[in-house]
Amino acid sequence: MKQELEQLQVGEVFENKNIKDLTTFKLSAKADFLVLPESIEKLIKLLQFLKEKRIKHKVIGKGSNLIFIGDYKGVLIRLDKFSELKIEENKIIVGAGYSLMKLALELSKLGYTGMEWATGIPGTVGGSLVNNAGAYLSDMEKVVTKAKILTPDYRVVEYTNEDIAFQYRSSGLQYKNDYICLEVEFTLEKGNIAEIEETIKKRREKRINDQPLEFPSAGSVFRNPKTTSAWKLIESLGLKGKHIGDAEVSLKHANFIINKGNATGNDIKKLILEIKEKVKKEYNIDLICEQEFVE
Numbered sequence: 001m002k003q004e005l006e007q008l009q010v011g012e013v014f015e016n017k018n019i020k021d022l023t024t025f026k027l028s029a030k031a032d033f034l035v036l037p038e039s040i041e042k043l044i045k046l047l048q049f050l051k052e053k054r055i056k057h058k059v060i061g062k063g064s065n066l067i068f069i070g071d072y073k074g075v076l077i078r079l080d081k082f083s084e085l086k087i088e089e090n091k092i093i094v095g096a097g098y099s100l101m102k103l104a105l106e107l108s109k110l111g112y113t114g115m116e117w118a119t120g121i122p123g124t125v126g127g128s129l130v131n132n133a134g135a136y137l138s139d140m141e142k143v144v145t146k147a148k149i150l151t152p153d154y155r156v157v158e159y160t161n162e163d164i165a166f167q168y169r170s171s172g173l174q175y176k177n178d179y180i181c182l183e184v185e186f187t188l189e190k191g192n193i194a195e196i197e198e199t200i201k202k203r204r205e206k207r208i209n210d211q212p213l214e215f216p217s218a219g220s221v222f223r224n225p226k227t228t229s230a231w232k233l234i235e236s237l238g239l240k241g242k243h244i245g246d247a248e249v250s251l252k253h254a255n256f257i258i259n260k261g262n263a264t265g266n267d268i269k270k271l272i273l274e275i276k277e278k279v280k281k282e283y284n285i286d287l288i289c290e291q292e293f294v295e
Helices: 002-008 040-052 100-109 116-120 125-131 193-210 230-236 265-283
Strands: 011-018 030-037 057-060 066-068 072-078 085-088 091-095 144-150 156-160 180-187 217-220 247-249 256-259 292-294
Touching: 002 011, 002 030, 002 040, 030 040, 040 072, 040 144, 066 265, 085 100, 091 100, 091 125, 100 116, 100 125, 100 193, 116 193, 125 180, 230 265, 247 265, 256 265, 265 292
Parallel strands: 030 072, 057 072, 066 292
Antiparallel strands: 011 030, 085 091, 091 180, 144 156, 144 180, 217 256, 247 256
């Protein structure tokens, strides 16, 4: 298989890739292959090959929302090479593989306002678009103008903000199998650099104080229900410190599950399902998990 993938000449190919390097949870698991396509044309060539051969595959970003349940028997695709950044006055065009955190910090230093909320989010631009990443009452919907999307029949189409069908912590693209974000266009205004930097500094300090950044995690586990915060529900049930194996509900923030060392995807999944069950039983609230289980 490796030889076949290399013969396609679409980009770098890695065999038996450690998933610990691909996810923020740092899970101990392996992927059969990881491929980094170098262009849209080469991505299409790779996808056509995989579909023709009926080989299981998945496009991933920084793995900041993924929980792998054991080894991945197939091909993972990352768009690291889709990293071009163009700035044309208030219009910013960036490849889907670009780090959202890096982009937000770079734009903030240039005096653009509107992305301060994203300076602590460790995903890619493409993944953040699909999941409508957000914080501090802002999100991708508020700053994205349009995006280039690859359809399952290999057409590159332009989606407007409305086409993307943003929702709270999700978008219509989450429910469209095999639609891949290639590029995103933002529209931002200039602001006061000193004020922007002060906002980022205060929020960084708050994250350090409130979140268990010293341990691997995937950020907030559950979306907040309309009437309350997920962490309040979890904490009220005395679940802080609850653990299965090395997966633990953080003592610092009840809506974070952390990897204390050698947690498996199964450990995390069991803990998530237990929390959901207990919150449902006590409060009749169905918590929605922000993270995706990959098997």
